[in-house]
Amino acid sequence: MSEAPRSMETVQKLKFYQKGTHTVGNRLISEAERNVQASIERSNSLTCGHRACQGCGEALGARYAIDAAMRAANNQLIAVNATGCLEVFTTPYPETSWQMPWLHSLFGNAAAVATGVAAAMRVTGKPQVRTVAQGGDGGTTDIGFGCLSGMFERNDDVLYICYDNEGYMNTGVQRSSATPPAARTATTPTLGTEPGNVFGTGKFVPKIAVAHDIPYVATASVADLHDLEAKVTRAMSFQGARYIHINVPCPLGWGASSGDTIKLARLAIETGLFPVFEAEHGRITQVRKIRKRAPVTDYLKLQKRYAHLFKGGVPDPRVARIQAMADRNIADYGLVEA
Amino acid sequence: MAVKHPYAITLDVGTSRVNHTGSWRTLRPEYVDRLPPCNAACPAGEDIQGWLSHAEAGDYEQAFRALTANNPLPAIMGRVCYHPCEGACNRAQIDEAVGINAVERFLGDLAIEKGWGFAAPDKDTGKKVLVVGAGPAGLSAAYHLRRLGHAVTIREAGPLAGGMMRFGIPKYRLPRRIIDAEVARITAMGVTLTLNDKVDDIEKAMTAGGFDAAFLAVGAHIAKHAYIPAAGAAKVLDAVSLLRSMEGEEPPLLGRKVVVYGGGNTALDVARTAKRLGAEEAIIVYRRTREKMPAHDFELEEALDEGISMKWLSTIKNVDGGVMQIEKMKLDDKGFPQPTGEYETLEADSLVLALGQDVDLSLLDKCPGIEIENGVVKVAPNMMTGRQGVFAGGDMAPSERTVTVAVGHGKKAARHIDAYLRGADTPSTEKHGLASFDRLNTWYYEDAPATVRPMITAARRINTFDEVVGGLDETNALYEARRCLSCGNCFECDNCYGVCPDNAVIKLGPGNRFRIDYDYCKGCGLCAAECPCGAIDMVPEQL
Numbered sequence: 026m027s028e029a030p031r032s033m034e035t036v037q038k039l040k041f042y043q044k045g046t047h048t049v050g051n052r053l054i055s056e057a058e059r060n061v062q063a064s065i066e067r068s069n070s071l072t073c074g075h076r077a078c079q080g081c082g083e084a085l086g087a088r089y090a091i092d093a094a095m096r097a098a099n100n101q102l103i104a105v106n107a108t109g110c111l112e113v114f115t116t117p118y119p120e121t122s123w124q125m126p127w128l129h130s131l132f133g134n135a136a137a138v139a140t141g142v143a144a145a146m147r148v149t150g151k152p153q154v155r156t157v158a159q160g161g162d163g164g165t166t167d168i169g170f171g172c173l174s175g176m177f178e179r180n181d182d183v184l185y186i187c188y189d190n191e192g193y194m195n196t197g198v199q200r201s202s203a204t205p206p207a208a209r210t211a212t213t214p215t216l217g218t219e220p221g222n223v224f225g226t227g228k229f230v231p232k233i234a235v236a237h238d239i240p241y242v243a244t245a246s247v248a249d250l251h252d253l254e255a256k257v258t259r260a261m262s263f264q265g266a267r268y269i270h271i272n273v274p275c276p277l278g279w280g281a282s283s284g285d286t287i288k289l290a291r292l293a294i295e296t297g298l299f300p301v302f303e304a305e306h307g308r309i310t311q312v313r314k315i316r317k318r319a320p321v322t323d324y325l326k327l328q329k330r331y332a333h334l335f336k337g338g339v340p341d342p343r344v345a346r347i348q349a350m351a352d353r354n355i356a357d358y359g360l361v362e363a
Numbered sequence: 364m365a366v367k368h369p370y371a372i373t374l375d376v377g378t379s380r381v382n383h384t385g386s387w388r389t390l391r392p393e394y395v396d397r398l399p400p401c402n403a404a405c406p407a408g409e410d411i412q413g414w415l416s417h418a419e420a421g422d423y424e425q426a427f428r429a430l431t432a433n434n435p436l437p438a439i440m441g442r443v444c445y446h447p448c449e450g451a452c453n454r455a456q457i458d459e460a461v462g463i464n465a466v467e468r469f470l471g472d473l474a475i476e477k478g479w480g481f482a483a484p485d486k487d488t489g490k491k492v493l494v495v496g497a498g499p500a501g502l503s504a505a506y507h508l509r510r511l512g513h514a515v516t517i518r519e520a521g522p523l524a525g526g527m528m529r530f531g532i533p534k535y536r537l538p539r540r541i542i543d544a545e546v547a548r549i550t551a552m553g554v555t556l557t558l559n560d561k562v563d564d565i566e567k568a569m570t571a572g573g574f575d576a577a578f579l580a581v582g583a584h585i586a587k588h589a590y591i592p593a594a595g596a597a598k599v600l601d602a603v604s605l606l607r608s609m610e611g612e613e614p615p616l617l618g619r620k621v622v623v624y625g626g627g628n629t630a631l632d633v634a635r636t637a638k639r640l641g642a643e644e645a646i647i648v649y650r651r652t653r654e655k656m657p658a659h660d661f662e663l664e665e666a667l668d669e670g671i672s673m674k675w676l677s678t679i680k681n682v683d684g685g686v687m688q689i690e691k692m693k694l695d696d697k698g699f700p701q702p703t704g705e706y707e708t709l710e711a712d713s714l715v716l717a718l719g720q721d722v723d724l725s726l727l728d729k730c731p732g733i734e735i736e737n738g739v740v741k742v743a744p745n746m747m748t749g750r751q752g753v754f755a756g757g758d759m760a761p762s763e764r765t766v767t768v769a770v771g772h773g774k775k776a777a778r779h780i781d782a783y784l785r786g787a788d789t790p791s792t793e794k795h796g797l798a799s800f801d802r803l804n805t806w807y808y809e810d811a812p813a814t815v816r817p818m819i820t821a822a823r824r825i826n827t828f829d830e831v832v833g834g835l836d837e838t839n840a841l842y843e844a845r846r847c848l849s850c851g852n853c854f855e856c857d858n859c860y861g862v863c864p865d866n867a868v869i870k871l872g873p874g875n876r877f878r879i880d881y882d883y884c885k886g887c888g889l890c891a892a893e894c895p896c897g898a899i900d901m902v903p904e905q906l
């Protein structure tokens with residue numbers, strides 16, 4: 026080019042988009058560089074005929090994650106499942122949707138059972154067979170939390186994946202310790218002066234997992250498949266305890282349209298409500314930046330569990346508190362490009 | 364089953380695939396193709412999204428073939444088309460329109476460089492069609508008629524083919540070797556072109572040549588004259604003759620100070636030509652305002668950049684030697700210019716009138732059934748004139764008078780002439796619904812890798828000056844093509860295949876798109892919501 030090169034600064038300000046960069050596949054790149062989900066060869070570990078609701082984020086997240094783990098483990102993978110939607114909708118006896126070795130024991134002991142499976146593989150001389158444990162937020166953040174922390178603490182060679190849909194959904198949408206403030210559930214009805222779930226309770230398990238200094242912790246979302254698959258693949262490259270927490274919208278429990286599942290997951294990221302990051306050995310190593318920042322109202326308004334915040338057209342002061350939570354995440358994790 | 368079941372177990376285990384969850388569905392996803400706004404806006408009816416998709420993959424020859432299925436003149440288009448496609452492009456609502464015209468030019472130039480030609484038709488129909496005039500309308504009709512297997516003869520009055528593209532549009536916007544190359548590609552298909560061969564009487568010409576049909580495309584070449592009293596040795600010329608004489612041996616003499624009267628593209632071309640001929644000052648006098656000027660704003664900008672000056676709201680009352688009386692105008696409530704009675708004088712060596720052109724219709728004098736309205740030939744929706752078998756298009760028919768409209772007329776007429784010759788029904792022109800912006804999920808189209816950006820910004824800047832400066836090189840043409848969102852047409856991004864929680868989308872492999880497995884599709888609508896380009900509709904299930 027004959028003209029003087031533009032300074033990087035002006036260049037960065039210009040926005041140029043390239044076709045399909047964020048899509049599941051991209052016919053313009055080589056087959057090998059594409060996502061597992063773009064391939065006809067994907068293992069479909071969780072196959073059709075399952076009884077999850079229409080537009081279930083958890084069914085989607087589980088196939089995304091397990092298919093990626095299957096590829097990373099050369100299909101030498103055993104899954105242990107906690108009780109929860111994922112277990113119920115995939116394995117109503119005598120049917121199973123799992124096209125891989127899969128075990129279910131109790132609600133709270135998935136991490137411990139997985140520890141045993143991993144040990145069994147080791148002592149029987151099959152170290153190439155890897156183990157994943159999986160559960161919903163109920164089985165992970167509440168009921169199975171002790172076993173999970175123990176597995177972390179012992180640094181057992183298990184990848185634990187939590188599909189967080191923010192409540193006990195298949196039993197009729199009850200609150201869990203992952204249910205966000207103000208959300209309506211069967212046990213946090215929209216009654217009284219502070220309808221919905223209270224502010225200031227609950228826990229964010231990824232942070233607790235990081236505090237165990239285990240090799241790998243990440244959060245991921247069904248709205249960003251590239252990121253999710255990269256994280257599962259990275260997790261599988263470690264030996265020892267690993268934890269991935271995936272945000273999976275629930276059309277039923279959240280009172281959302283079945284076609285909005287991915288949109289909601291996307292908005293959870295873009296508002297800052299769900300920080301997407303990666304940590305190794307107790308330190309945050311990577312943060313996924315917000316691409317197009319959105320106000321929390323964009324996210325809240327799509328869900329009936331928050332409808333009480335928008336009654337009568339008067340802005341409820343609690344919306345500002347939720348916005349403040351998002352802003353705090355943005356500041357704490359550095360979610361917005363400086 | 365021979366296998367004995369364990370205690371308290373009565374059923375055989377098996378896959379959940381026996382459970383056909385498709386029965387839950389109330390809405391069903393259906394793959395659709397919608398009409399991209401660029402395609403809808405193209406006067407030549409190009410499938411822009413279609414040819415860009417080949418260019419995106421780096422298959423430029425295929426892109427050229429797909430493009431020329433509708434328009435045989437891409438290198439010309441890429442220079443002179445006013446690209447209404449870009450005005451309609453959905454991407455403009457994200458950042459900037461796709462540089463369609465620039466990619467078109469790249470493909471056109473590459474085709475010339477590589478010598479890509481058009482195949483002669485497999486079969487000849489034995490029908491003969493006469494095309495009168497080798498401007499864009501005539502050339503386009505001849506090309507399409509030939510592709511359909513007809514024997515085509517173009518009779519052209521001028522010494523060279525191209526019409527107003529050669530004798531109007533200045534060289535600095537359209538180099539003549541480009542016209543030559545694109546015309547040669549058409550004649551190489553077996554189209555006969557005879558030059559200096561004016562048709563005076565269409566009836567006679569058809570009988571003498573034994574033609575089964577004719578397409579008239581004689582353009583509009585008679586300069587309109589405003590009555591301006593002139594005295595002394597005033598040098599008054601008209602724009603069409605001036606530009607035409609640019610193609611001759613001797614450049615016209617205009618003097619140091621040139622005034623051009625008019626507000627269209629032609630006025631700008633004349634003023635810019637005058638500058639290039641050495642005039643120190645070129646002034647355009649126009650009776651209305653910039654907003655009301657028919658010329659395109661980008662052309663005006665280019666002219667202003669070149670130092671052309673504008674006198675708005677002014678009419679020329681009379682010319683006396685080198686002095687002109689100018690009356691100031693003002694716009695009335697309806698936006699029409701009205702005289703104010705205020706005068707000023709302007710000195711100039713010459714005055715060029717660029718007030719538009721009329722059609723020379725003398726070849727139709729003896730033709731029965733022809734109707735003339737507003738100085739142009741009336742045509743039916745199938746482009747046929749009042750005379751059976753005689754069709755007309757381009758500037759001589761009702762038209763916006765651009766090269767692209769002329770090409771579109773040529774194509775349309777060719778299809779109808781073909782139907783007429785075969786005694787068939789008029790070809791269907793049913794179109795898909797529009798792929799409007801609200802149908803897109805633009806989230807999936809991302810920023811470019813930083814390394815490409817500096818190059819592309821430079822190229823895009825050049826491109827803003829379109830024809831004055833060079834075209835894109837391969838890297839940035841490819842990049843530009845990849846900016847296309849593929850509005851309304853599946854680009855095999857695998858999103859639907861990926862986002863279905865029920866594995867109910869079947870991938871059929873490259874080029875074959877996808878199929879919904881209705882045995883398992885629960886109708887959640889995620890595929891439709893997450894399809895970036897709006898190629899999936901959710902349709903109520905008949906229950």
Ligand SMILES: Cc1cc2nc3c(=O)[nH]c(=O)nc-3n(C[C@H](O)[C@H](O)[C@H](O)COP(=O)(O)OP(=O)(O)OC[C@H]3O[C@@H](n4cnc5c(N)ncnc54)[C@H](O)[C@@H]3O)c2cc1C
Nearest residue numbers: 496498499500520526527531562581582757758764765766
């Ligand atoms: C100065 C100028 C600049 C322009 N710039 C642009 C531009 O940038 N972009 C754009 O899109 N449009 C532009 N236009 C308009 C465009 O050139 C015309 O709309 C277009 O060329 C019309 O095509 P046509 O085929 O109908 O007629 P023409 O191009 O006029 O061609 C008609 C042909 O028929 C021949 N002919 C006439 N009578 C007879 C006869 N009796 N027998 C045989 N042959 C005959 C003529 O010699 C001529 O070759 C411009 C026009 C002018 C005047």
Ligand code: SF4
Nearest residue numbers: 401452453847848850
């Ligand atoms: S983005 Fe592509 S398909 Fe859509 S209008 Fe623009 S050029 Fe046409």
Ligand code: SF4
Nearest residue numbers: 853856857858859894
């Ligand atoms: S989601 Fe992608 S692959 Fe599916 S129809 Fe739309 S463009 Fe095609």
